Amino acid sequence: xxxxPVLSGPHIDxxxxxxxMSCLVKAHDQDPNQRFEVKWTFDGQEDTQIAxxxxxxxxxxxxxxxxxxxxHLNQKVACSARSFYVGHEGRASNFRKSNDYFAGVxxxxxxxxxxxxxxxxxxxxxxxxxxVCSDRADCCLMLKMGIDAxxxxxxxxxxxxxxxxxxxxDNKKKAEISIPFLATRDLIxxxxxRSLLTFEELLPxxxxxxxxxxxxxxxxxxxxDVDDSRTFTCTLYGDPHVVQVDSRISxxxxxxxxxxxxTFTAYRATNRDFEVQVxxxxxxxxxxxxxxxxxxxxxxxxxxxxxxxxNRRGSVSPVVSVANPLSNGAKIERSRDGKHIQVLxxxxxxxxxxxxxxHMTVRIxxxxxxxxxxxxxxxxxxxxATNENTRPDGVVDLPCSPHVQTCRPRGFINSWRVSPGTNxxxxxxxxxxxxxxxxxxxxxxxxxxxxxxxxxxxSPRQHISKDVDRVS
Numbered sequence: 352x353x354x355x356p357v358l359s360g361p362h363i364d365x366x367x368x369x370x371x372m373s374c375l376v377k378a379h380d381q382d383p384n385q386r387f388e389v390k391w392t393f394d395g396q397e398d399t400q401i402a403x404x405x406x407x408x409x410x411x412x413x414x415x416x417x418x419x420x421x422x423h424l425n426q427k428v429a430c431s432a433r434s435f436y437v438g439h440e441g442r443a444s445n446f447r448k449s450n451d452y453f454a455g456v457x458x459x460x461x462x463x464x465x466x467x468x469x470x471x472x473x474x475x476x477x478x479x480x481x482x483v484c485s486d487r488a489d490c491c492l493m494l495k496m497g498i499d500a501x502x503x504x505x506x507x508x509x510x511x512x513x514x515x516x517x518x519x520x521d522n523k524k525k526a527e528i529s530i531p532f533l534a535t536r537d538l539i540x541x542x543x544x545r546s547l548l549t550f551e552e553l554l555p556x557x558x559x560x561x562x563x564x565x566x567x568x569x570x571x572x573x574x575x576d577v578d579d580s581r582t583f584t585c586t587l588y589g590d591p592h593v594v595q596v597d598s599r600i601s602x603x604x605x606x607x608x609x610x611x612x613x614t615f616t617a618y619r620a621t622n623r624d625f626e627v628q629v630x631x632x633x634x635x636x637x638x639x640x641x642x643x644x645x646x647x648x649x650x651x652x653x654x655x656x657x658x659x660x661x662n663r664r665g666s667v668s669p670v671v672s673v674a675n676p677l678s679n680g681a682k683i684e685r686s687r688d689g690k691h692i693q694v695l696x697x698x699x700x701x702x703x704x705x706x707x708x709x710h711m712t713v714r715i716x717x718x719x720x721x722x723x724x725x726x727x728x729x730x731x732x733x734x735x736a737t738n739e740n741t742r743p744d745g746v747v748d749l750p751c752s753p754h755v756q757t758c759r760p761r762g763f764i765n766s767w768r769v770s771p772g773t774n775x776x777x778x779x780x781x782x783x784x785x786x787x788x789x790x791x792x793x794x795x796x797x798x799x800x801x802x803x804x805x806x807x808x809x810s811p812r813q814h815i816s817k818d819v820d821r822v823s
Contacts, residue, residue: 468719490557536699580719
């Protein structure tokens with residue numbers, strides 16, 4: 352022999368109904384007295400149920416039928432060869448081992464790390480063993496999964512995915528799919544938690560010995576670290592005072608006052624289509640203003656809560672209206688007395704409004720994905736308290752000091768005034784194209800799924816904690 356044997360494959364036959372591995376033995380020119388012996392090993396151990404192959408020139412290639420991988424999934428396949436001469440079998444050479452080939456199903460990355468600030472994170476499931484059927488059909492393996500802490504993590508679309516023969520890439524020698532995960536948006540700081548993703552036995556959909564070799568196989572578990580990110584909250588209350596986002600990180604939070612009337616941008620995300628505008632009016636005949644209306648926009652969802660045209664001294668009943676049909680993940684909730692309204696959006700953003708006779712209290716909470724990506728009266732979301740009063744042109748006014756009773760940065764406030772012709776109260780922006788993932792359904796895939804819901808609980812708002820979906 353002139354070198355180590357070479358393992359290649361898997362080779363799928365032309366009818367796409369079977370596959371094999373090949374072992375090429377390298378030797379000198381043909382010698383009628385020379386013999387070769389090949390054995391197959393799995394993780395370095397020979398399977399005695401697979402007979403060794405003895406052959407002579409001109410044969411140099413030995414194949415292993417793919418169905419012999421049964422009970423050897425997730426092991427390294429290799430062949431070993433040695434040579435001897437007829438009549439001198441006891442003086443055979445040492446076995447020479449080929450290169451390895453991992454034959455199995457792998458899940459990566461393992462472990463997976465995900466934050467509430469992240470968009471969907473994808474887990475790849477790849478089979479280096481071809482998925483073939485005896486009837487030439489596009490056959491599949493069903494991957495059912497469960498998460499022990501399902502309240503921390505959701506799976507996009509379903510708790511079961513299919514890995515099929517049409518996913519096979521013969522150049523990469525694997526069939527691969529991606530499963531999107533999203534951390535639950537609960538707006539609660541809990542630190543890092545660890546969940547465990549587990550799979551059930553693979554369920555073949557199709558027939559034949561080559562597909563059945565997957566029966567009973569269970570892919571290994573995947574630890575998933577879920578990291579709570581900081582959420583951002585801004586409050587407008589009274590006549591009105593504004594507690595900006597990053598002012599809350601100071602030992603003594605400060606508030607900003609403004610006595611102006613008109614429409615203002617309270618919060619606008621620069622990394623996505625999200626904006627909250629507020630409208631103020633003269634408050635109870637005094638020389639101060641109060642919030643009397645709120646508009647919330649995320650993508651094509653545009654919600655207006657307005658009491659600016661009502662009697663300041665009468666009963667309170669804000670008018671709630673929408674410009675377009677709400678997306679699947681958007682929701683508006685209202686208390687029985689009509690005074691408490693909250694707008695919940697697919698991103699996990701939450702706007703709560705409490706209506707009083709002459710004013711509204713507005714509380715805006717946004718997810719960690721808005722970090723360093725917000726502007727408006729509510730300030731920035733970069734964790735720096737000194738640049739809260741940033742104007743649209745980037746000029747930064749002096750911040751409000753917690754040691755000053757009244758803070759009225761007039762230039763900053765006026766810079767965020769919105770003209771009547773362009774504000775969200777008077778006109779709706781054009782409809783924008785929404786990425787498919789923004790319209791997706793998410794599933795809570797508990798390892799303790801009920802008989803009535805074997806595929807888990809799925810809805811457009813499953814990735815939003817039930818604690819958020821509650822009017823207070």
